[in-house]
Amino acid sequence: MKHKIKLGLIGLGTVGSKVLDLIFKNKDLIERKIGALIEFSYICDRYKNRFNLINKMFYKNVRFTTDYQEVINSSDVDIVIELIGGRNVAKKIILESLEKNKHVVTANKAVLAENWDEIFSLARRKQKLVYFEASVGAGIPIIQALNEGLAANNISTIIGILNGTCNYILTKMTTEHVSFDLALKEAQRKGFAETNPVFDIRGIDTLHKLVILSSIAWGSKIDIGTVYCEGISNLKIDDIIFAYDEFDYVIKLLGIARRVNNELELQVRPCLISKKHPFSSVENEYNAILLNGDACGEIIFYGKGAGGYPAASAVVSDIIFLSRQVAIDTAGRIPYVNYDPDSKQDYLDINDTYGCYYVRFTTVDKPGVLSQISGILGKHKVSIASVYQKEQLSRYRRGVPILMLTHLTREGAIRNAINEIDKLSIVKSKTVLLKIIF
């Protein structure tokens, strides 16, 4: 029985500083739950001035360093907490910590999604644990749920609103009818978007989270390159308004993973969601994740998907769970992640997936247009559920919008049809295609 668990924290940014705060605040509760004491041996950040923000009174035995090697090489550290973000250095920290027989807690979705195989093969070989609850949905305990609480299920579906930045922007666009650019600026001003928001708005962050959830759910390495990924930066306010006003849908950026006959369908894209579905009321920085299992049925998790404290909730819960096992020296004897490096995963091409779609054509205002378009759709076996032709609006000086919702159709079919339609001279700009998910 070990009576004191030694922690090495690397990264004193938004999450790291809140991890310190939370452990300070709830120390009694935390140590009671662990059944042992915890203590920081090292606090590391590349910016020395961040140490000034810490009340050194409370961290008397802590060594402050700007060199992470000191932390991972120390024999005085049981658990390395990697919270620096980014890719290369974070990856090195995780892998080298494992090599040096440390357990790891991380919030780094990019590194996990891109290096699943390497990290969890090494963790298994070294009999060490890597916990990463904060990497998806911040404070929502979804990793553990998938890994353990729902372990008996064959999961068929994972659908998530996984990125707080995008959801904040889309909420703003939906409720205030502002353009993407304005909504993004507002998000940046309020701290909901980073100065360089490209990973969020292009869907890459959602993709990473989807890959992590899928890797756990299906126990295999996911090839990131196979995921269809479309962000929200090209999304037009018109489509948000049309979807809402004419068809009772809201638009959200979703990560979608489905297993159909052992093939995985993986997509990140803005989708239409019925106003009646619980996901439609998930606003601002909130996240929601829907899972469907063969025994549990549909389960939804909802909570704050971003922010220092929600992420710290997950990091510190990981620390508790891990420390309990470190204390009695059982940590790592069972791998946390069920992962078979030899499993082969087949993927479904985006064109072979099925769905209903929202389509907006922009055409000249002439007779026969609708017949030409619907003729081509029919030829490609795309069946139309409803059509809505708006009168020419001022902002459509260059064309008339024609809105359509389709019945269930193969995505390849509708894409082929649109390619053909977009070549017609009656079409004034690129047709918009959005998937309807609920």
Next chain:
Amino acid sequence: MKHKIKLGLIGLGTVGSKVLDLIFKNKDLIERKIGALIEFSYICDRYKNRFNLINKMFYKNVRFTTDYQEVINSSDVDIVIELIGGRNVAKKIILESLEKNKHVVTANKAVLAENWDEIFSLARRKQKLVYFEASVGAGIPIIQALNEGLAANNISTIIGILNGTCNYILTKMTTEHVSFDLALKEAQRKGFAETNPVFDIRGIDTLHKLVILSSIAWGSKIDIGTVYCEGISNLKIDDIIFAYDEFDYVIKLLGIARRVNNELELQVRPCLISKKHPFSSVENEYNAILLNGDACGEIIFYGKGAGGYPAASAVVSDIIFLSRQVAIDTAGRIPYVNYDPDSKQDYLDINDTYGCYYVRFTTVDKPGVLSQISGILGKHKVSIASVYQKEQLSRYRRGVPILMLTHLTREGAIRNAINEIDKLSIVKSKTVLLKIIF
């Protein structure tokens, strides 16, 4: 390393039979996740004829018995799965299994809620585990979330729609405007209510689940007798309709636990919920649980709260999680439940809690009535937010309904006021008081 985990299943009812089905169906997945094989040594039920429903082909080495003592005394059983329901025998099975050094998986909320201290003290002493994910919210992994995924948080609030039967009845009353009695009959016909539904409709089942969640969240034994408990059998269709039509609220049976200055406020009662709150759309047999933690903020879990397969999802996930530890002989070295038998819990009396309320008075149709009622409310410092006086409806031949919503008030104050008002000769029947929660 143990290569085969031996299970003894006691109880072949709705849940037990689905546990067998699920393990049969997902055996490969389950054994891969455990890293060892699982096998039933015993299947036990007091009704012999239930064994005929099992395809014996698949259970060649299994001993079928009507005597549970055989199971818990066998050296060939690692985990006893108690799924018989009820109280006395189930309690004996759980305690005796622990005494005989077996781990236990159970779905029995009544036994857990009423014997928390005894069960978890014994489990700790014997270094054995009792898992019970299925006891609350069926397939929703809420026990594990509270116990581990959110362990870093000081939980301030737990609010849940925890009983599928009541929620089915209330959904029926709300959407179809039928009386409680008719809705109950329909629920029984469809299998959503038992022939003897008294535990459900009086709120006892919700109370048991609330006690379990509170015991985990606050690490102490909860005195069941301190919980204010009001069921739904006295709920009138009129109040459901008035709340919905006049004030935009739906009525749900809620379990509410709040920690205010180290005192616990525990209530089970029908409450008004704004149509805008996610809980308002939790219908039929679905459950939802809201937790508020100091770091994670508000988190909501939603899913099927009843049924054989959802419960089996939780039972089998428990079996997996437990078996992984049995396989490497670490099970029980860390207690699953953080429970301090010496902790003292203080409780807040219902009259000292604060809330906003819906009140329906039924009075004679005379001038001065409203002034008399509001005078008494004012004297008790109950502040009225809105008043709605309906014209006399046919069903109110014996009085006129006056509806009020209050501002935040102490429950004792409004109860005292109502007691005084109900003694007036202008009041024709007992005043209805319902709490507004969201």
